[in-house]
Amino acid sequence: MTRGTFTIAGGGPVGSLLAIVLARHGYRVGLYEGRPDSRMTNIYQGRSINIALSDRGWHSLQQIGVGPDAKDQAIPMYRRAIHDVDGALSEIPYGKEDQAIWSVSRGGINQQLLDIAEDEPDVETFFEHRLVDVDFETAAALFRLGDTEVTVEADYLFGADGASSKVRRLAHDLPRFSYSQNYMPQSYIELNIPANADGSHRLEKNALHIWPRKDFMLIALPNPDGTFTCTLFMNHSGDPSFESLRERDAVERFFGDNFGDAMDHLEDPVDTFMAKTASPLFLVQVFPWSFNNKVGLIGDAAHAIVPFYGQGMNCGFEDCAELNRLIAQHDHDWTKIFPAYENARKPNGDAIAELSKRNFVEMSDLSGDKRFQLQKKIEAKFHDAHPELWTPLYSMVTFSPEVPYAEALRVGDEQKAVMDRIMQLPDIENTWNEQHVMDRLHELAAARFGDRQ
Ligand SMILES: Cc1cc2nc3c(=O)[nH]c(=O)nc-3n(C[C@H](O)[C@H](O)[C@H](O)COP(=O)(O)OP(=O)(O)OC[C@H]3O[C@@H](n4cnc5c(N)ncnc54)[C@H](O)[C@@H]3O)c2cc1C
8 A cells, every 4th residue: 555655856865865764654756866877877977975974864874774884885084183284183083982973975875875765666766857847736746858848746745956956946936935045155176185006095094184274174085995085165255265266376386385295195186176166155044844735845955054064964864864753653644744844854954054154163273273172172071071961062963863953052052151161261271181170160061051961
């Protein structure tokens, strides 16, 4: 018996995972992807772009019952490796000794999820089908396939079609649809560090490498084939910027002056920089995420955020896990599921958007702001002594799937107020390790957080 039919527009990681969720709850699903099948055609131009998946993502996959296959090929990154401008290297752990974020191939995890979706008898996939129109009353959709157009009828439709979602853009014409799109000052390009001749990594493998330069930064994530995927984030305009750095000499100087130690490893950074157009970074916030209890938005289509917390895909997987839970809770009643879904997820989407925006400053100034580093050390020490009172914000976001993003943001702001007071203690730079600092922090934290244990 089928529970009903769904069309999903967008066969990215979130659309593929959603297809699995819906099929396992007894729905027939048509998964429509605009691009060719990446398992047959190389749509990634030979490069495996890697992203960081954290406990939230893994936890969501587990809740949905998708096995740990993807983790077998993922590389744990236990620490940030900070490359100073003079070449000095330091490390900052992400959490406790065994806590890591995981470098995974974005294409690879998408392909694995597509394979799992196709193993479900009730999922049918269609590639090179680009959604061009939606009837928000009936969930019927129009797809373009080459020169032809195909109308697809279903009971419900989800737009999982990414940050520039067509479904979301079509929803602009609906009454009471709120929408904002904001460009960040930064854009980005991807660069590459090749493997050593023997296939090993040229830099420490189990770390996320960061060259923080305050207004701009370079990061590198390890790939299983020995390469690193690097991303240079820099302002679109101003000085320096992608706009101002147009002459070859200036670009060479820029790389030499700022990323001296990386220059021994990067593959043709100057040529690549000159040849590539930087991609913009933007945030999209909308509400509602569902229309007439027939059409919904999910993943980047509902909440395009910036990548500085490495949470975009994690957040999309959480959307799927929440739907998985709500379908059971509301016994397939979509007049209840859609509103419950958007009310549960919207505050969390907004919270991780805010946290991600703020995290650029943190990441790009990792080696510069000594007081900030000191604050982190004090926090880590206090967390070790009193885990019931204090979990650092980064750990709440990354390693604590049971803490919703909105809660992490709220508690993080309260923690900041406490730490601001600690950082004002006299001579804190020299006394931070003394017991009286811990005692004062305990007093302040217990007053704020003590009753929440
Ligand atoms: C530089 C960068 C670094 C990032 N790093 C991280 C990270 O470290 N950790 C993390 O969790 N996230 C990261 N992200 C975010 C992550 O990539 C996204 O959140 C994730 O890919 C969202 O998945 P999705 O399936 O919602 O959308 P997408 O991955 O964008 O997939 C959408 C799919 O829909 C298809 N599509 C689009 N339009 C149509 C249409 N009209 N009809 C049919 N199909 C269509 C597209 O071809 C695509 O396959 C990063 C993003 C960027 C840009």
